[in-house]
Amino acid sequence: MLLSVGTVTLLFGWCLYRVLAEKPPVEHLHGLNIDTHDIEPD
């Protein structure tokens, strides 16, 4: 009982964690790529 119940509970819990912990995809603005240079010290 413990093996069966434990296995499905763990699997379900892991899947739930993975799904809920998913970060939304980073949005990229197409065609806009700003590259700033560090200011050189005087």
Add this chain to the structure above:
Amino acid sequence: MSGIKEVWSSRLGVILAVAGSAVGLGNFLRFPGLAAQYGSGAFMLAYFISLLIIGFPICWVEWTLGRYAGQKGFHSSPGIFYFLIRHPLGKYIGVLGAIIPVGIYMYYVYIEAWCAGYAWYFLTGKLSLGKDVSAYGDFWARFVGATNDGLAFSGVNNGAVAFLGIVFVLNFFLIYRGLVKGIEWFCKFAMPALVLIAVVIVIRVLTLGTPNPALPEQNVLNGLGYMWNPGDWTTQLKNPQLWLAAAGQIFFSLSVGFGVIITYASYLAKKDDVVLSGLSASSANEFCEVALGGMITVPAAFVFLGAAGIVGQGTFGLGFKVLPLVFSEMPMPALFGSMFFFLLFLAAITSSLSMLQPGIAFLEEGLGLSRKQSVTWLGLITAIGTMFVVYFSKDLKALDTMDFWVGTVCLFVMGTILVIYFGWILGIERGWKEAHEGAEMRIPSIYKFIIKYISPVYLLAIFVLFILFNVFGWDPKTGAFTPTSYVRDLIGDDPSPVARVTVSFLIIIFVFFTVLTALAGKRWDKARAAEAAQTKTP
């Protein structure tokens, strides 16, 4: 192809919708009965092997093929197979995927109404009928019309048809609202509520102790033991019927081959994950079945009735005769009894909703009907079928016949077709690549071998066993064949007129959908030709 692009609003939404489709009455009634009957040690071993070899693989196959075809605007099974198999006859393979959910809905919605009715009657105190299980059996028989055809429509049956009307309208109201505002919205509430209620009931059952001091052996620990003690492993594992029962339970429980998952997945975007999503929906079903269903039904029944009260009870006997008595004997019967049957109702309605969407998708994309028109026509078709089932209620002959031929035989055929298509026609390499588009996890690479070689062989073996045992009545000990009632009802010396009429009805439905598919094919051919002409035009 569908002119309106419906998509799921969130990944959690589609997972809950697919899980809702899978989690049904079988999780809480059929699984516990089977596990207890075969001795759960051997049964669970066969069960988990089947989960790994056919459960997860066919889920991933359906999710993948659904999303793949959905990119081309096909959401119904005939449409999906029209796209997958570039042959004029390809779309007709998908007819099964349209008939199965519609056919199953016709009787499933009646069972769903029973659950709603029982929840109401427990709440209003009408289901405390004493300690004799036959009183509950009589109540149920009158309620569903099991003693006479047409009884369900008379005034003496405690209103099953009234509950059916409410439940039927509710299903179509939700399906009319569409994928996101209807199915997804409802499942986002219903599935967590279902799990919460089930957890409460599990706690209630596990704290029952020994309700009757005069029968100290009937306690919850012994009840759990009756459900979960391994029994004689070595003997049971040699029993082909155990493997058939375990594999069959996995197959039906996960709703693979229904034509539902493939339709639901067709509304995913190209880069939406199907691997983790498929695994999540399947694991949700397994959690509800093993961890919740396995801890409620049989232990609770054992505590009040002992083993004798459980042996020989099928799904309906356990659910609608034994368990009402069990809950009526518990403290606060109105609360826990109504909660349990409301739980069954939620499990049933999330499944029945899913059975309607494939039909809606087919009418929309195949015949160009609007959602309103599709809902109306599907409502009419399924209402005719449901009234047929409700009228021919004596011994539930129509329901049982439909369940056997549509809800069992056809499912095996469809599941086998899907897995063979994925592994051998689309090709395992291409299928594998398609499955991993946007995937949040990798399927273990051994599954390439399993999906291509093991799953089809295992599924075919189970199907052959199913035909041998459940159709031809094979006795492995003597080698004799005694056709089962499903066959004798049709071609035996004493056939059942109701079974014959039911099968004739199913054949009419099959022909009807085949004709519609032919019409749809012409529409899709025109659209394909127009698209090809546009592509060629400079």
